[in-house]
Amino acid sequence: MKRIVLSLLVFSVGISGAAAQQKGFTIKGEIKGLHGPAKVYLDFYEGKISDSAVVRDGSFQFKGIAKKTGLADLILDRYGVGKDSVNLENNTDELTFFLDNSEITVTAQDSLIRGTVTGSRINDEYMAYNKFIGGTVTAAYKNHRNRISPYLWSSYPFFKEFDEYMYQFKAERFEKQLQFIHENPQSYFSLFALKDITLMGYGKDMIRTGIAYRSIDAKLRNSPEGQRIGRRIQTMSQGAVGTPAPDFTLYDVNGKAVKLSAYRGNYVVLYFWVTGNDLIKAENYKMIKAAGLYKHKKFKIISISLDPEKRKQAWAKEVKENKLPWVQVWGVKSGPLTTAKLYGTQGTPSSIVIDPDGMIVTRDLNGIELQYQLAEYMK
The missing domain is CATH 2.60.40.10 (Immunoglobulins)
Incomplete structure (x- = not known):
């Protein structure tokens, strides 16, 4: 190219x-x-x-x-x-x-x-950058979605096809952004690309992102925006793809200790969530499907509740009433929040996939995107 x-x-x-x-x-x-x-x-x-x-x-x-x-x-x-x-x-x-x-x-x-x-000279250069990386996520979202009639948008076949398309688009776009940075270390839009990568998430490889950040011109890195991006990359590098999953011990509904390293040899999904959220209820449904689909394989889910201590009873009630068929843990006091910080988790729902060797292989995917990736691992 x-x-x-x-x-x-x-x-x-x-x-x-x-x-x-x-x-x-x-x-x-x-x-x-x-x-x-x-x-x-x-x-x-x-x-x-x-x-x-x-x-x-x-x-x-x-x-x-x-x-x-x-x-x-x-x-x-x-x-x-x-x-x-x-x-x-x-x-x-x-x-x-x-x-x-x-x-x-x-x-x-x-x-x-x-x-x-x-x-506008800067807009001309933005257009060149945008064309190189394949366009914006918003444009891809709208253009792909509007290929069909709105009454089909909520249908499962379209949702599945749409989410798989967006997953591939964002993965390929990330690779193009890294290529652009490598080829244009003095361009403002290399810094712009790094800002987009860190703000959008999408399971990006923070190790490679950090390397790309360190490769750009020092004046860009040392600008106020560059310094903010650097700090964000450092934070997001906690629990980054390609690094060993930090071990932890948390406690289930009955107060029993659950240690992550005890599940070595399995693919493990760490699923950070909170109760009383409609988006998370939908994600729980997809997790139930995954738990049933892969129950005979080396696959485990550990849900980590980020609910505050005052909602511990509400958490235990929701786990019981919804019959969530996987390991559910809640840490005493700041336990789960400390774990979220350990993995650089920014919000909920958020999922991190750990391979049988204890390495983080995917993160920050939800919905069909996560299910699509799990299907690849479970082949």
Whole structure:
């Protein structure tokens, strides 16, 4: 594959300052063939900018000051019904670009999703980076989901196919991000890629991510953003893929000690959860299916409750009433929280897969993505 070398210099990181703020940005847009009471919304979450513009004869305009650079969205409200009435999750009529204090031109034919953005050097380089890695997760999610009618979205065959597709997409995208960093150590978008990797999770290999981080230009690493990313990588390297699983001893409903190392020789899923959460109830159902499917194989599940001590009885009741057929543990006082920190777990539900040799092989997968990976291990 042809190597992409970006020219963006180190000083582009966190573009700000008086000169940039005095200039500000202008976005001039044209959506050819669009008529009627349409509106376009500008959302720049990191820069705390939220604005709207009426589309007149297909044209719209925004002006403002970006105190920092970053990803922004233009969302088309084709019928002028109001932003709150636009289904943002399923809406595909939007355009993501990199906003800075430039004179930006947006040109589209009937729909923003097919629009192009010109006039901003940093956005040109973002587009080159985005193309190299295969696009954004959000775009892949929406484009794949909207290939079929909405009434099929909740069907099991589609959900299974969709989740398997997203798992493969994110895994391949991660590899492309590492390749990009290797080939462009001085590009701001190598730092941007590392930020995306650490924020999105997806079971990424933190050992290789750490190597990639240390390979980028020192000025990027030493910038405020670079230092934050470095600290995040260090935290997430606890319980990283490819490292030995830290041993622990926790206690089940009856107060019996459960030691992780006692399960050596099995594939073990550490499943961090809390009670009273609908998302976790759905995940419990999938875990029940996995426990039944692999009960005759060398496979174990250990659920680690992160409920506070005052909810210990509620936890014990839910385990009993839902007949969760695997090992359930809850540590005295800060026990489970200490274990979560030991594994770098950021929230719930969260699953970590340990192989028979006690090595962490997968983490931060849930739902069908986790089931897909387990099926590979249990072949």
